[in-house]
Amino acid sequence: MPELPEVETVVKGLAQVMEGRVLTNVKANRPNLRFPLPEGFTTKLSGKRVIRLSRRAKYGLIELEDESALLFHLGMSGRMRILPKDNPIFEKHDHIVFTTDDGTIIAFNDARRFGFMDIIAKGEAHPMLAKLGPEPLSNTFNGPELAARLKGRRSPIKSAILDQAVVAGVGNIYASEALYEAGISPKRSAHTVEGARAERLAGAIRAVLTRAIAAGGSSLKDYVRVDGELGYFQHQFRVYDNEGEACGNDGCGEPILRIVQSGRSTFFCGRCQR
């Protein structure tokens, strides 16, 4: 589920309850998520003060006072839940539980366990962050930057923008949404997206992600829902999961199509996207 906007919303929500607080207790209810938890996971975190929360691509970072950091990825089904202090109710798949010095309990819940966590030591770079492409919301991300990374690629553009080395943080939903907004067919060969077309796609990626983050921030009270769920809000998708619905572009109305590319669903308008 979580793509860049969801992770951003989760990070903002976690910041509200974690920043400046000490992790008085960290509990792992199992030894592994997608990967084994690192040696000494809970003891390396316990007693440390959280300095700030940040995000890179779809990764969240909990930065600690000793300049180490907890890196987390939500995978497909990962959620962060802030439990009510007076009556914390745990659920199935609450794998990692954090307690802060003001008694707040945060549970990482992940049914499918495609998510993972790791600890980055002071001064080290994490290998999973090393290969990432540009942040789509940074001011260095633009048409020429995108075109340069698509150069020589013969795969469909939809598959190419799912590659985190091309642009970091776009997932299956926003790939379809951005291509629709840019009027580019998901089947178009990636290397033909250059010049004005690449500029349009870079702008569409930025716009779609920005809108999704805004929807998270405005429909959640400061990113934390009353039930404690972070980052999951009502999306308004224009094509994703809308197979057969009428295209909403002025004067179109063609049914939205669904195809499979690299084993993943793609939704698009066969008339508006070329």
Add this chain to the structure above:
DNA sequence: ACCACTACCTGAAGGC
């Protein structure tokens, strides 16, 4: 280097 495919794991939804 690139690209398609598989594996990882659980749960929800649909067909019968």
Add this chain to the structure above:
DNA sequence: TGCCTTCAGGTAGTGG
């Protein structure tokens, strides 16, 4: 009611 199949928003690893 239950059994079976298919699908799900991610990414590392493999082999062509």
